[in-house]
Amino acid sequence: xxxxxxxxxxxxxxxxxxxxxxxxxxxxxxxxxxxxxxxxxxxxxxxxxxxxxxxxxxxx
Amino acid sequence: xxxxxxxxxxxxxxxxxxxxxxxxxxxxxxxxxxxxxxxxxxxxxxxxxxxxxxxxxxxxxxxxxxxxxxxxxxxxxxxxxxxxxxxxxxxxxxxxxxxxxxxxxxxxxxxxxxxxxxxxxxxxxxxxxxxxxxxxxxxxxxxxxxxxxxxxxxxxxxxxxxxxxxxxxxxxxxxxxxxxxxxxxxxxxxxxxxxxxxxxxxxxxxxxxxxxxxxxxxxxxxxxxxxxxxxxxxxxxxxxxxxxxxxxxxxxxxxxxxxxxxxxxxxxxxxxxxxxxxxxxxxxxxxxxxxxxxxxxxxxxxxxxxxxxxxxxxxxxxxxxxxxxxxxxxxxxxxxxxxxxxxxxxxxxxxxxxxxxxxxxxxxxxxxxxxxxxxxxxxxxxxxxxxxxxxxxxxxxxxxxxxxxxxxxxxxxxxxxxxxxxxxxxxxxxxxxxxxxxxxxxxxxxxxxxxxxxxxxxxxxxxxxxxxxxxxxxxxxxxxxxxxxxxxxxxxxxxxxxxxxxxxxxxxxxxxxxxxxxxxxxxxxxxxxxxxxxxxxxxxxxxxxxxxxxxxxxxxxxxxxxxxxxxxxxxxxxxxxxxxxxxxxxxxxxxxxxxxxxxxxxxxxxxxxxxxxxxxxxxxxxxxxxxxxxxxxxxxxxxxxxxxxxxxxxxxxxxxxxxxxxxxxxxxxxxxxx
Numbered sequence: 001x002x003x004x005x006x007x008x009x010x011x012x013x014x015x016x017x018x019x020x021x022x023x024x025x026x027x028x029x030x031x032x033x034x035x036x037x038x039x040x041x042x043x044x045x046x047x048x049x050x051x052x053x054x055x056x057x058x059x060x
Numbered sequence: 061x062x063x064x065x066x067x068x069x070x071x072x073x074x075x076x077x078x079x080x081x082x083x084x085x086x087x088x089x090x091x092x093x094x095x096x097x098x099x100x101x102x103x104x105x106x107x108x109x110x111x112x113x114x115x116x117x118x119x120x121x122x123x124x125x126x127x128x129x130x131x132x133x134x135x136x137x138x139x140x141x142x143x144x145x146x147x148x149x150x151x152x153x154x155x156x157x158x159x160x161x162x163x164x165x166x167x168x169x170x171x172x173x174x175x176x177x178x179x180x181x182x183x184x185x186x187x188x189x190x191x192x193x194x195x196x197x198x199x200x201x202x203x204x205x206x207x208x209x210x211x212x213x214x215x216x217x218x219x220x221x222x223x224x225x226x227x228x229x230x231x232x233x234x235x236x237x238x239x240x241x242x243x244x245x246x247x248x249x250x251x252x253x254x255x256x257x258x259x260x261x262x263x264x265x266x267x268x269x270x271x272x273x274x275x276x277x278x279x280x281x282x283x284x285x286x287x288x289x290x291x292x293x294x295x296x297x298x299x300x301x302x303x304x305x306x307x308x309x310x311x312x313x314x315x316x317x318x319x320x321x322x323x324x325x326x327x328x329x330x331x332x333x334x335x336x337x338x339x340x341x342x343x344x345x346x347x348x349x350x351x352x353x354x355x356x357x358x359x360x361x362x363x364x365x366x367x368x369x370x371x372x373x374x375x376x377x378x379x380x381x382x383x384x385x386x387x388x389x390x391x392x393x394x395x396x397x398x399x400x401x402x403x404x405x406x407x408x409x410x411x412x413x414x415x416x417x418x419x420x421x422x423x424x425x426x427x428x429x430x431x432x433x434x435x436x437x438x439x440x441x442x443x444x445x446x447x448x449x450x451x452x453x454x455x456x457x458x459x460x461x462x463x464x465x466x467x468x469x470x471x472x473x474x475x476x477x478x479x480x481x482x483x484x485x486x487x488x489x490x491x492x493x494x495x496x497x498x499x500x501x502x503x504x505x506x507x508x509x510x511x512x513x514x515x516x517x518x519x520x521x522x523x524x525x526x527x528x529x530x531x532x533x534x535x536x537x538x539x540x541x542x543x544x545x546x547x548x549x550x551x552x553x554x555x556x557x558x559x560x561x562x563x564x565x566x567x568x569x570x571x572x573x574x575x576x577x578x579x580x581x582x583x584x585x586x587x588x589x590x591x592x593x594x595x596x597x598x599x600x601x602x603x604x605x606x607x608x609x610x611x612x613x614x615x616x617x618x619x620x621x622x623x624x625x626x627x628x629x630x631x632x633x634x635x636x637x638x639x640x641x642x643x644x645x646x647x648x649x650x651x652x653x654x655x656x657x658x659x660x661x662x663x664x665x666x667x668x669x670x671x672x673x674x675x676x677x678x679x680x681x682x683x684x685x686x687x688x689x690x691x692x693x694x695x696x697x698x699x700x701x702x703x704x705x706x707x708x709x710x711x712x713x714x715x716x717x718x719x720x721x722x723x724x725x726x727x728x729x730x731x732x733x734x
Contacts, residue, residue, distance in 0.1 A: 045276035
């Protein structure tokens with residue numbers, strides 16, 4: 001059955017809106033991240049943009 | 061569903077597709093409904109995806125859903141990251157679908173609707189989608205290596221360098237031609253210019269919002285931006301009606317070209333979060349929204365196609381660009397059918413996100429089919445216009461004259477009915493002073509889209525829809541311009557680091573300024589020449605872009621063919637070798653004609669000779685002398701670039717032959733893994 005919650009989550013995932021939430025969830029649940037400092041939402045977003053725009057990712 | 065029901069369903073889909081396609085191809089007496097284009101395209105895509113891509117996946121590539129992809133194996137939470145297949149599909153599609161599939165079909169409509177439509181459908185199914193899927197698959201199997209790295213490893217150093225040079229050149233020419241299209245759409249149009257100009261501060265507001273006010277809240281920031289963009293379109297109408305304000309936005313092509321050049325430089329050196337990234341979010345949302353909206357509008361309105369199936373311009377005498385149906389329809393439509401640029405995406409970001417090999421057909425093959433569908437819609441939008449109106453908008457003054465009655469007499473002499481009053485009324489309806497000689501494809505596409513939207517959702521809003529369409533085109537053209545300039549800068553910094561390591565540091569400001577300046581100067585030069593060219597510039601730049609793009613596609617297909625041969629799958633090598641052979645024929649013959657044709661509207665050298673003769677005979681007024689000398693230099697430069705591109709292509713092809721011969725002599729030995 002159609003679920004608005006699922007559709008909203010899909011839109012957030014496709015747009016990248018919930019990337020930080022996913023990172024946070026991973027960080028808190030996964031032991032291998034324990035020795036790395038948690039980064040803020042602002043820093044996470046900045047890193048993401050730097051990574052994204054350092055290569056060809058838009059075409060003709 | 062049982063097997064026999066499935067077979068019946070697929071048989072019905074195939075039959076419907078064949079019927080719709082034959083109707084488009086054979087109907088000459090009566091006009092065709094645009095819905096048949098959509099039906100033919102959707103059925104052909106479904107059948108090819110279900111059978112051809114599945115066959116390639118299972119028999120040729122032997123995809124293994126239990127094999128770990130680089131995203132899983134090398135997961136670092138940044139570039140290598142297993143990602144939901146729908147997210148990868150959306151990211152991949154947003155990356156490959158730029159303005160190309162909209163502009164190319166619009167320009168190619170000068171041959172009629174049929175040649176372009178056949179090429180978009182057949183080219184995508186047999187060529188473009190296979191190329192994208194093949195490169196994606198081979199890159200996934202090679203830890204996400206780039207096309208350049210694969211070319212170097214599989215074909216040799218020369219091919220690696222060729223792909224690097226090809227990528228850089230294509231970037232420069234692409235940015236120049238896109239800049240020219242935006243300039244032509246804004247020329248002496250205060251409404252369009254003010255709306256496009258407003259996109260810059262709007263992107264910056266969105267950038268500040270996402271960086272400082274609500275970091276990373278992409279959806280709410282983008283919604284705010286889209287709302288402001290719509291307000292900008294409305295505000296443009298107020299500016300246009302105000303005598304005091306409109307003068308600030310009423311500019312010549314040359315002024316706007318310099319403005320774009322300065323903008324391009326600023327965008328390349330400013331921090332990413334400030335302009336480039338927010339503009340990209342806006343453009344992606346506006347692009348997806350408008351394309352879906354256009355498809356719905358076509359389905360509701362079911363417009364009749366007014367353009368003939370084939371026009372007399374298949375002989376090469378067309379006003380928009382010189383050159384016959386063969387090879388120029390295949391050069392003009394690149395991105396909607398097959399585009400080498402896609403190979404850079406398929407071997408860049410996408411392979412590092414794929415969670416499971418079984419997603420490769422959907423993302424690689426399916427993504428290209430969706431882009432091809434966008435091209436079909438652009439073809440429909442161009443062909444619902446009266447042909448006389450279409451040619452009046454797209455024909456440059458250098459071909460049809462600059463006076464309205466001259467243009468109309470010329471177009472009527474071709475057998476297309478249009479009147480001065482009709483054009484004036486249309487210009488008035490869309491809120492423009494004139495629509496004559498608005499070359500580049502963007503204005504006529506905007507008129508076509510606006511007509512469809514207005515008829516489906518409200519006729520009184522035609523001017524608003526037209527300027528919305530111009531804003532929609534400009535927003536993602538400028539995104540490609542920003543992103544292309546930045547990537548060009550990175551490539552140049554990478555090359556220069558071989559001479560001076562510090563120049564390779566992308567965060568070192570002097571290097572950033574110098575390399576951005578060089579890249580902007582390169583495309584700025586072609587943009588400047590395009591603007592001063594009385595034939596509109598698109599006549600030269602678009603075919604050059606097409607040749608460069610198809611050359612890159614040929615390199616990508618060569619890499620695919622070479623890997624198939626080297627891995628002992630020579631009997632399947634035809635899947636890439638057939639489109640490769642076709643591109644080789646098309647690109648070589650187009651290049652030959654562009655350089656050596658005696659027709660001054662096609663051949664660079666003959667056009668340069670004709671201009672030199674004019675100067676020698678003293679037939680030119682002094683004010684035109686300087687421009688003509690620049691055009692002559694540019695024509696010779698374009699001839700040199702074209703010859704260079706063809707040489708690169710043939711070097712790569714000889715490498716493929718060498719590998720094929722080696723493989724025959726070493727029959728039985730498996731040289732490489734797939």
